[in-house]
Amino acid sequence: MTTLSPDHLSVLEKQSIELPSWAFGNSGTRFRVFATEGTPRDPFEKIADAAQVHKHTALAPSVALHIPWDKVDSYDELRAHAEDHGVALGTVNSNTFQDEDFKFGALTHHDDRIRRKAIDHHFECIDIMDATGSRDLKIWLAEGSNYPGQNDMRARQDRLADSLQQIYARLTGEQRLVLEYKFFEPSFYHTDVPDWGTSYAQVAALGDKAMVCLDTGHHAPGTNIEFIVMQLLRLGKLGSFDFNSRFYADDDLIVGAADPFQLFRIIAEVIRGGGLNNPDVAFMLDQCHNIEDKIPGQIRSVLNVQEMTARALLIDHDALDAAQQANDVLAANAVLMDAFYTDVRPQLAQWRETRGLPADPMAAYAASGYQQQIAADRVGGTQAGWGA
Amino acid sequence: MTTLSPDHLSVLEKQSIELPSWAFGNSGTRFRVFATEGTPRDPFEKIADAAQVHKHTALAPSVALHIPWDKVDSYDELRAHAEDHGVALGTVNSNTFQDEDFKFGALTHHDDRIRRKAIDHHFECIDIMDATGSRDLKIWLAEGSNYPGQNDMRARQDRLADSLQQIYARLTGEQRLVLEYKFFEPSFYHTDVPDWGTSYAQVAALGDKAMVCLDTGHHAPGTNIEFIVMQLLRLGKLGSFDFNSRFYADDDLIVGAADPFQLFRIIAEVIRGGGLNNPDVAFMLDQCHNIEDKIPGQIRSVLNVQEMTARALLIDHDALDAAQQANDVLAANAVLMDAFYTDVRPQLAQWRETRGLPADPMAAYAASGYQQQIAADRVGGTQAGWGA
Amino acid sequence: MTTLSPDHLSVLEKQSIELPSWAFGNSGTRFRVFATEGTPRDPFEKIADAAQVHKHTALAPSVALHIPWDKVDSYDELRAHAEDHGVALGTVNSNTFQDEDFKFGALTHHDDRIRRKAIDHHFECIDIMDATGSRDLKIWLAEGSNYPGQNDMRARQDRLADSLQQIYARLTGEQRLVLEYKFFEPSFYHTDVPDWGTSYAQVAALGDKAMVCLDTGHHAPGTNIEFIVMQLLRLGKLGSFDFNSRFYADDDLIVGAADPFQLFRIIAEVIRGGGLNNPDVAFMLDQCHNIEDKIPGQIRSVLNVQEMTARALLIDHDALDAAQQANDVLAANAVLMDAFYTDVRPQLAQWRETRGLPADPMAAYAASGYQQQIAADRVGGTQAGWGA
């Protein structure tokens, strides 16, 4: 039976997956945001919760921030708080979809005042990055239009290029700009960065410190995502992943929950292209735990990524190459499936224990009493959410 | 050039499209609900706004209510208020997607207490219907689950059948139950009534007073909706339409905005099957005006339905039959396209004037000053929304 | 570690999956049908090949026929040939998509002569069933239209009902009619039986011996297929499966190849609804091996169904029920995933050996030399295909 080698385990030991602070706040649909007991009231509590994920898995050493949701008076204090909890502050996410001024666009807006405000918001994000030590400024461009004719898509694209150029010029040191694309939502006719091609064209025009962010839930039905992973790695422009899963639209379910084999194929292509444990390619979650508990939802998620990485590492590349060279379709496919179907969980559980981690992080968290404690402690105040 | 005959105009004169009270309140996406000046603060103001649509178009003589959003102390008063404004109260929509108890289901819930509460909510809706004189109880079954395994879909289906039976038994007089289906959202793995087949199977088991409601935005990508219209009419189970349009998911855009030719085909099939101006087949809107003005958004919508009905009436059925019998694909298609491409708008404008209506209802509303008036008057209070 | 119990193995031992004779002939796309060495030239050779699948797996004791592709002079001879090879003749599939007369329809055609011909074709199929001892007449209704207006969908639906009634009336003894639905292709505007709802409405009107056939590749993107499985089982109308898999359209790939987790969920729902090893619910393959070897393609397919059935049998229903009752979303999902991720292959290999079967049927077939033998023997003649 196939097992993970010491080399595989060494690779797995280095794996890290950034958590989104907003996954610990409430989220929902346009129909309802259901509350959950113990939900954080501020960024400090979000980070405390995120630290629980890392504590039980050693997989999630950093937490991404969302501005303005995670604005605080002192980022030094927030950074120290994170370090006290054993995690670091990570990517800073900007937000151009909630200010009333941005109803019809932000970085793409035809009104110079509003576009200036949106650019300035990103300058503020970079200032925060300077304070937090974050490397990446992630821009999910939520802009677009709902009706044909509502906007001049071409002029918006040109204004976007100009806005991004201004933001890019503000980056300092090792900082990067990663531009996320999305098929649709919250706009329903056009999105200003709807596909990887647009994101690629925009960041290629900026320079080496601009990269594409691939959110696994942001594609048209049927899209072969691992092909895009391959292509962006080939072009040297895959900056980061936002992992989650989906059955229909941008469902933001737990990564690997909807189509585990797709996650396997994506990670296999990451490995093939040299993207695993490569600092240029950040692994992040971007999920919503609308109805399930949030901390264990995140634990489950990073474990899913780890387990699927382990399976992908098991691919017998010599056998695969040989079958591919022979055009033996069934044999080549079988090599892949053999790795996918191998149950790596028992070995990973043992390995965790040798590292002083719980064999079953989900059970360990449940047994820790943390969930009950925050449910009891966090009474009063306003639970964090998207402020939509 | 083809023109509408007196018979056609007589048919058009009888057309009525029910408006949703919630279209006049604020709506948005999970990311943001943008506010609009002049948005109603209560059901009375919503009805006043809806009456504006009817005033300028003579197309929208009734307004659907959503419970609990439109609960008032006195339905007699609400009814009188509507009549004073020249409209009637219409379909009552129940709501099983916002109460914290309904987080994991309502009419399908395994907990008898919660299911009882959901059924009782429908009893309350029927009581309101008795007070308002409404005929239809519309149930959009927003229930489902987000993860495989989360629920026993089969047991839920059986419980749904039982819940519907109890509600159906409570109907009085001419009252009907219409069951709406939806492909996905707010649930992302399974929906308890995801397709017309499920709705049909459920209402067929109830009896003659139970019908299917077809929302034009609630289908999988690529679905031939006019086929379903045909089939439900054939089976005698098409109870009502929720009109809107979509590019991607349940976008709830203005009917006819995304794919006007699809709307044409749908209405052509309604006419073919005897569903036009047939009291059994209610025409309603169910839309969200997230970024555009709401009252003119509704005016535009009912005009779109009217104009497309006029085009569909122009289909030369003798020529169509002849081409179909001859297997002349191009000729048959040309008959349809000829009607679709005919610009009925000038004739409709003239006809409106002969009936004492404005030739251009959009312009007439804009010139009326109503929008400015409500923007000025409706200061303070809480703008109506979904209360999500 | 979870293992299959003797009860599970007993269930697996009873499993049977019917093979399609046409999977052993050449197939392809509209762009090209690539040939494969050793492809059968007639139904006798197809059955010989199908018997290889059963020999190595004990999973495929019967072979479905397609008429007229599999017409022979003597069905007694064909039946005896099959029995000599250890298999039986199974479902008879009719074909209304290749005769020039059927260019614009068959069972739905407005021309009485053509419709009569199509009905008579089904009478001939029933005659063949009488000769072969087949139970099921499967009708995949490939009819439809390419352009709006080309046909009167409603009249076609009524004619279909009449045609099916005539065919149904001709059935004898235990014979059944199963009606397959398909979203699109070969028609591109409308399909006369596009969805399970239409098939259900049609067969419900016929009677107890008429059932729905669910082909796993015949749905709109994103469709929750296991929900339909659940619903048809609930309604007592799931007659058979055509298994295959897909990434985009009706790709007809090896079952389980595109989305193994979906196959798992489907089979889990079959078990939940009492459809496993239930004679009312036939398991069949309907696939195309366009570029891979055909016999091992079929072996791989039946093994995929067996392995996924084994995984689905491992679901801990007590734990699942408990988690569902507690609304513990993560725990309920984990029960399902735990079964899915369990590697049943080693145990199944051992079990096969105890039954006198090869541990690795794919390797056993490859080692048997059969493929080389047929490649050498089957020289000359015309390779079987769809005759398109």
Next chain:
Amino acid sequence: MTTLSPDHLSVLEKQSIELPSWAFGNSGTRFRVFATEGTPRDPFEKIADAAQVHKHTALAPSVALHIPWDKVDSYDELRAHAEDHGVALGTVNSNTFQDEDFKFGALTHHDDRIRRKAIDHHFECIDIMDATGSRDLKIWLAEGSNYPGQNDMRARQDRLADSLQQIYARLTGEQRLVLEYKFFEPSFYHTDVPDWGTSYAQVAALGDKAMVCLDTGHHAPGTNIEFIVMQLLRLGKLGSFDFNSRFYADDDLIVGAADPFQLFRIIAEVIRGGGLNNPDVAFMLDQCHNIEDKIPGQIRSVLNVQEMTARALLIDHDALDAAQQANDVLAANAVLMDAFYTDVRPQLAQWRETRGLPADPMAAYAASGYQQQIAADRVGGTQAGWGA
């Protein structure tokens, strides 16, 4: 009422749409290729048929060739034949999807011999272009794989770049290479050029004479095609269109038949971006007339493009700009819809007559007797098809 101005008509007079020679041969689905009386038996007859389209519309002055389908002994003779019929030879399309050697790839194949053969095929195409005077070499890359693992997508992409580089280097004078992308089919797991981003990245690496070809039927469901048109025009890389329409997959229906409003939006964006009557942006059809008559099918198609261009020219850009600047969503959309709903057909008919063309080209062709003549004349021989 809005009418086309002399300037508009002058623009329309310059419009030309290239016809595909293969549209005049038989085509079909994998299930059946139905024959049509009068179908050409060779490239000369195809060109004669194509010339009929131009004769009645003055819209289609050139015919694209497909190699090897349209190989002839003397291209001088073919060219003279075309000129005698009033048309020119246009784009040369290569074919890497039908040779047995190309079963697993061509320009991407790992076997140097096969890849060499594929490159040499393109050299032959360029030689033919030299003889025919064609400007564009169009490469639809039909290559891909059916199963995960079957191929190394990354290595194929690199080999593709090398193959294209060799072909590009062979171009002479004004010749161009246009690279077409396609979402899926004939491959069902991965396509080597699946999206505009990949085509763009490949042609950008080649140089100024390499461009992207956009086939309107080659996208994922829901894709906003006009956005891609805008983006490619912005990037200076939109080389040509393959027009057709679709409801589901690559249905290859008559352009404008499935979603006329989408065609309108596409052409509006072409005009917006300066792509109309721009020699850099070739308009071509790529359609299949599986069941309808082929010559009138092509006449209908070029008329659809012309009529929709006329509608798009009617957009009141001043009003549109004003509404966009004011964020008046409804007004901006109304400007677009006003142009779309204007019935340009009567004016275009009159205009055609002033140019010595038939007011109704469809009727004129039908009355010409050409169809009956070719049906009578073209007896015997083998009807042209795809030779699949």
